[in-house]
Amino acid sequence: MDWQTHARRLADEVVRPESRWHHPLATTPRHVFVPRWWADGDQGWELRDGLADPEAWMRAVYSDQTLVTRLGPLHADDAEADATTTAGKPTSSSTLPGLVVTMYRHAVIADDSRTLVTTGTGYGTALLCRRLGEERVTSVDVDAHLVKVAGERLDSIGLHPHLAACDITGELPGEYDRIVATVSVRPVPASWLRALRPGGRLVTTIAGTGLILTANKTEDGGATGRIEWDRAGFMRTRHGNDYEYPTDDVWETLAQDEAEETFTSRYPLLYPPDAWDVMSMLELQLPGIDYRLSQDGDTRTVGLRYPDGSWARATATGFLEPPVVHQGGPRRLWSALERIRNRLNREGALPVYGARVTITPDGVTTLNRGSWACTL
Structure with missing residues (x-):
């Protein structure tokens, strides 16, 4: 299966050839991390199995789109063949590659940055390992099963970052120069500030919004930054097997x-x-x-x-x-x-994008722009 041609095409679509992210995109086999996924069809969510239709598989995984890999507690890997369901809402996915790279760019990652990211399928972790080297990458997820499977798939392509199953809103397993979360939070967890090294930088989104928040750690243990002009929306952090939704x-x-x-x-x-x-x-x-x-x-x-x-x-x-x-x-x-x-x-506009961000050492997060202010 000639996945390399598809991966190079994806890299050309997402970044310019001279970008430091072009090589990771062009050499990372996304299909390894997404062998099955849920597609939103006319009759509800429909299971797609890559091996059943390799051409459709290559088109899907090497396009700049998000692929849902878990509905409620049901992983696509564990679903019965040809499954269709109207139950459940997405609880994990492989984020569109262009947005993963956008989040990494907002982190201003240097060649020696020790970086913590969220796991999901493991594809974003693989891109970062290609960019930095596996020894500088830590990847965490609240779902122990996801961490296990992602670890096996990373191992299959020769990558061995540090992996941990933990609640990202709690204590983190180390100290880092960068924290990049492709899940949304509200407010910024104080544990992130404790885990950031002096001058470190965090990138996340605010739960329920399309707001990307970037902030640099300050000498008092807090952080300052801004709401970026880019838009992004991620699933909220969860602390159990599923989210609670109105029936x-x-x-x-x-x-x-x-x-x-x-x-x-x-x-x-x-x-x-x-x-x-x-x-x-x-x-x-x-x-x-x-x-x-x-x-x-x-x-x-x-x-x-x-x-x-x-x-x-x-x-x-x-x-x-x-x-x-x-x-x-x-x-x-x-x-x-x-x-x-x-x-x-x-x-003619709302003050949310471009707002300044101030985070106290205990995680109280305030946004302000002009006369407008909001504390999370």
Whole structure:
């Protein structure tokens, strides 16, 4: 199987030939790390087996796309052949190579940087080993099974970084010049600051947002940095075998709940995950909102649900008609969304991207830009 040709093509698509990441991309066999994956099909999630269709396998793994490898607690490696399911949401994946490289570039990795990364399938770890040498790379994941399998696949291509199964939000197994997390956190764990060497740098994303946070360790044990202008979204850190999501019954109940407030919006219907700056601003104010989008013919409904029982649903027919909004509970979720859209309409931009970041030694993280500030 001529995977090298595909890998070189991927490298040419992602970076320029003179980039230090071109050689790792061109010489790392991504297919080794993703032999099976879940594809989002018309009938739900459909299992793809690389060996069953080698040409499709090469096209998928050597394209710049994310491949889901775990739904809920079910690894694609362990699923029955031709499996199809509508249950579960992604809990692990092989991140698109271009975004992995973007995160590494934001880390400003030097040739001698001892670096901690998150494991997942192990592909991103392999790229870093090719770039730095395996002795400078530590890779961790909360899922011991993922760490074991990734270790076996790294070993099969001659790479032996330090691997550990641990909760990345807890104590880390060493000291590092760089920490790069392709999972999202809120706030930045204080353990990262303790594990960073003087002058070290961390790169992560804020949970529930499209915000990349970079920060350099300061002499007082804290860190300062900024929210980058690039966008990225990663799965949240998890502490168990799966995430907790509202069930379909909860959403069906929400769709029938009698509103405490009803009004017609002044704006077209928006599904916040489609507008990362708006979603990020809302998530910073109200962390942990769940979203649901449903469609019946030309009629679309967007649902929002907050852990304290607050809810909102907005329904519109067509794309020009303003939606009718129903909301209830302790907080007015759609009204909070409207205020953000008012600000965007008034000022032309939101202050989240480009914001300065200050992290205290105990992990209290504050963003500010101009007169706007938010503490996580």
